[in-house]
Amino acid sequence: MQTSLFNGVLAWLPNVQLAHFLIVSAILFALGLYGIVTRRNAIMVLMGVELVLNAANINLIAFSRYGGLHASGPALDGQVAAIFVIILAAAEAAIALAIVLNIYNRFQTVNVDEVSSLKE
């Protein structure tokens, strides 16, 4: 049973098209936004941001591989852009985590709602 399912998936794989990647990336994007809006823990919010960035990366690479809506054919710039984004996401995560650590030392919490000495 399991092997047949596996074989079925394998047989279907060549049919994966641009649209499938875009759907996955749209789902990731929506999940990331949902996480950012609903989570109050700063770390979880930052994880939501990572999801949004990776959704964009999937888009970039898929468009690069399949040539996009109107482009003549596959082009490399999208993949190059994705590499830059990965590096920048790491840099941003590093500084964001340093700031969260500093916040924890100061407020003993990483809940973004409780960190509010500045008035509205």
Place this chain on the structure above:
Amino acid sequence: MTDRLLHDLALMVPETVLTVTIIVALVADIIFRRSRAIVPAIVMIGLTVAGIIVLGQPHESFAIFSGMLAVDPFASFFKVLILLSAILVVVFSLGFNELNANGRKVGEYYVLIAALTLGMMLMAGANNMLMMYLAIELSSISSYALSGYTREAEDASEASLKYVIYGALSSGLMLYGISMIYGLTGHFTFSEISSALPPVLEQGSTASLALMFAGLLIVAGLGYKISAVPFHFWAPDVYEGAPITITAFLSVASKAGGFALMIRFLSVSFLDSSVVTLGAGSWAVLPGFDWRSVVVALSVLTMTVGNLVAIWQNNLKRLLAYSSIAHAGYMMMGLVVLTNEGISAIMLYFVIYLFMNFGAFYIVMLIANKIGSEDIEDYRGLGSRAPFLMVALAIFLVSLTGLPPTAGFIGKLYLFVALLNSGWVWLAVVGALNSVIALYYYIRVLRNVFLRGTEQAAAPLQLGRLEGVVVVLLLVPTVLLGLYFSPLAALAQASTKMLGMP
């Protein structure tokens, strides 16, 4: 190939100088641990040299590194503006007590300022969506660290947390928009986007919808950078919590970089080059993504919300934060008219805004150094204790309101004239009404300063000679540009030449 590279590198010298400055300053900070003066001196020299080189660049448009960056009069104008404000911020920082207290190491602070300046200069020249993202991130990452630099202060830690969360979110949104535009057109470079868009738009409404969605996401990312409502939520907290030197820097230079990028991206990427019937210095927008309506809505919201909320503020730093949000709204009006006249009005406004806003923030910093407070209530009676400073503050605030004979009036005048010449009467009226609201809260500060608390006799505040010189240096342009502005206006008009624009 090599010739091409050398040619491009020669046009890239200002940015290279800043990069070398950053490295040298970092190394010097490690070698000369004891000295507090050497890193600011190196950064100052680097900024000045970069500024001189930018001024000496040819007055033409080039696309360098296969279209990644544009070197044109438009970019150079904003680069000079950014470098000038960076130099001012270094000068301010040298006399800032909160920063220099407790033997804090300040080397990285100046290095980060140089990195932030580099990021903003790249923003002014970015001609490619990838470069746009990289430049925004370079400047954002440096400013997250800077806004929390005085990290034992609770305000500053909180400010940096809010800044990093909003910043990461909006750059993520922008990147998703970039990926969609790349998917639609297959290009990253602005001018190639505009030539690839018309056939895409012929494919029907789905493509238009995707383009509109992507455009909105990118405008959200850029709107965050210039603190446009409704992407402004970070601004008041960050401006209040961050060290005041950084607040001043973010409210002027960061906004300048954001505006330069927004103007270039929106005008070049969505330029309809098939419309040639318009007069010189004006252009048309491609159908599909009507960014003009978006910018009009943002502009009206930004100035109205900024001004209305500023009325209720009791902290002068926070009040100036809201006022700087409102000023972003005024400046966005210049973008919707689609003429070089509007663009040059924005550029002129920025020069004036630099002097008056830096002046106001500098005086708030000097007073905070002396009385340890930024509360408007604590400004009672300061008119008799520090008459020179307070008269200067009055002039800066009157200029921010936009009353003659100060420079702020000239800035607003050019914006309104550009609007009226293109028939946007109602928008000009909204802008003028907003200036009236602004008058109320600026005058409230001055009332506390001059009319209240005069009965208690308190010791006059001493002003250092260097501090006085800096105030005068900011005061003179604020007054002079209100009376003699034609050379600057001519310079702004000559600097609207943008790569890829008619």
